[in-house]
Amino acid sequence: DAKTTQPNSMESNEEEPVHLPCNHSTISGTDYIHWYRQLPSQGPEYVIHGLTSNVNNRMASLAIAEDRKSSTLILHRATLRDAAVYYCILRAWNSGNTPLVFGKGTRLSVIA
Amino acid sequence: DADVTQTPRNRITKTGKRIMLECSQTKGHDRMYWYRQDPGLGLQLIYYSFDVKDINKGEISDGYSVSRQAQAKFSLSLESAIPNQTALYFCAASGASTDTQYFGPGTRLTVL
Numbered sequence: 001d002a003k004t005t006q007p008n009s010m011e012s013n014e015e016e017p018v019h020l021p022c023n024h025s026t027i028s029g030t031d032y033i034h035w036y037r038q039l040p041s042q043g044p045e046y047v048i049h050g051l052t053s054n055v056n057n058r059m060a061s062l063a064i065a066e067d068r069k070s071s072t073l074i075l076h077r078a079t080l081r082d083a084a085v086y087y088c089i090l091r092a093w094n095s096g097n098t099p100l101v102f103g104k105g106t107r108l109s110v111i112a
Numbered sequence: 113d114a115d116v117t118q119t120p121r122n123r124i125t126k127t128g129k130r131i132m133l134e135c136s137q138t139k140g141h142d143r144m145y146w147y148r149q150d151p152g153l154g155l156q157l158i159y160y161s162f163d164v165k166d167i168n169k170g171e172i173s174d175g176y177s178v179s180r181q182a183q184a185k186f187s188l189s190l191e192s193a194i195p196n197q198t199a200l201y202f203c204a205a206s207g208a209s210t211d212t213q214y215f216g217p218g219t220r221l222t223v224l
Contacts, residue, residue: 034211043116043202043215044155087154091211099145099170100213102155 004088009107012078020073020106022088032091033064033071034100037084044087044102047073083110115139116216118203124222131190133219135203142208144186146170146178149200149218158201161186162208193223 005023012018024033034049048055048062050071055062061074075082087105092098116137125131135144143162147155147170157170159178167178175197179187186205190197203216 032211036213041218043204043218044213045215046212049211099143099157099160100211101157102147104154 004090004103006086006088006103006106008104009109011109011111012075014080014110014112015077018075018078018082018108018110020075020086020088020108021070022072023070024088024090025069027068027090028092029068030092031068033062033068034089034091035060035062035073036087036089036100036102038087038105039081039084047086049091078108078110080110080112083108115141115214116203116205118201118216118219120219121217122220124224125193126224127192127194129193129223131193131221133188133201133203133221135186135188135216137184137203137205137214139205139207139214140183141205141214142183143206144180145204145206145213146176146186146188147202147204148172149202155202158188190221190223193221195223197221198223 032051035047036044037047038044048060050062063072085105085107087102119134145160146158149155156172158176161167161180164180177189201219204213206213
């Protein structure tokens, strides 16, 4: 799987939008962009994934650059519960028997 | 109800002891994984299994072994525990047709 680069940490005020960036300049045309997050003292949980078009779900939105070399996870209104480590992971569509590889992610702090 | 459960949730043991961590999942996922997380770091893959007869080593399999007793059960063993195996251990499961992984709550293992 291609490599991703994320900031080590970010901070946000409660109830404001948060934009978490991920750079993946070596992404291939068949790589999906996945996001997971890990709340304190819990296992990671799936957030969202996409290929080319922007994606929305109940947790977040994923904005993908036109050249797909970067993407941004958007939390529309951060809450204290959104404080977590966020992982951006690339995954080829035909990965088949290869598992996810987690990097160090971005630690998001939310200030009340 | 949780898709993936892990037992025990916490374990303290001594150097040289044999330890088994258990993982069960209720959704009929084909694939199961064991990860290790050290403080402040991302997840590292220990072993993974894509079906009952398939076992594969991950990044850090030395000192560990696994058993896939049934589709729903995947156990991790430390044959002779050592202090640097003190960490959080997560089990995960996913379906064959999707990359989304569902994680358990984790087991905190301390080796004295």
